[in-house]
Amino acid sequence: MPRDNVLQEVLKEKITFALWKKLEALYMTKSLANRLILKQHIYTFRMAKGKSIITHISLFFTLLNNLKNLKADTSDKDQAMLLYSLSSSYKTFRET
Incomplete structure (x- = not known):
């Protein structure tokens, strides 16, 4: 996923835990x-x-x-x- 797309996906997250979960969902989905x-x-x-x-x-x-x-x-x-x-x-x- 291009970097700009990732930024758009996580930009609205305000809590570190939520940000981490979002990144995990984007990159660690099996x-x-x-x-x-x-x-x-x-x-x-x-x-x-x-x-x-x-x-x-x-x-x-x-x-x-x-x-x-x-x-x-x-x-x-x-x-x-x-x-x-x-x-x-x-x-x-x-x-x-």
Whole structure:
């Protein structure tokens, strides 16, 4: 969901608890659509130019953990996408 849409959704909430519940409903719903969106993020995730590999790996595992939190199955194929998300400078590592 684009950031402006999220802001519009939570703008009227005045209590922290209500805000948290609204955000939880928007992002943690265990729906098929949310699982598919997270899978899409995993399969299209690419290493940003100039970003450290440690940061990249951390972001990738955050995506995987978000998917697991939705009780979605994560396969070895999903985890292997980490290798394909690396920049071309890690080509040798990826092939190994």
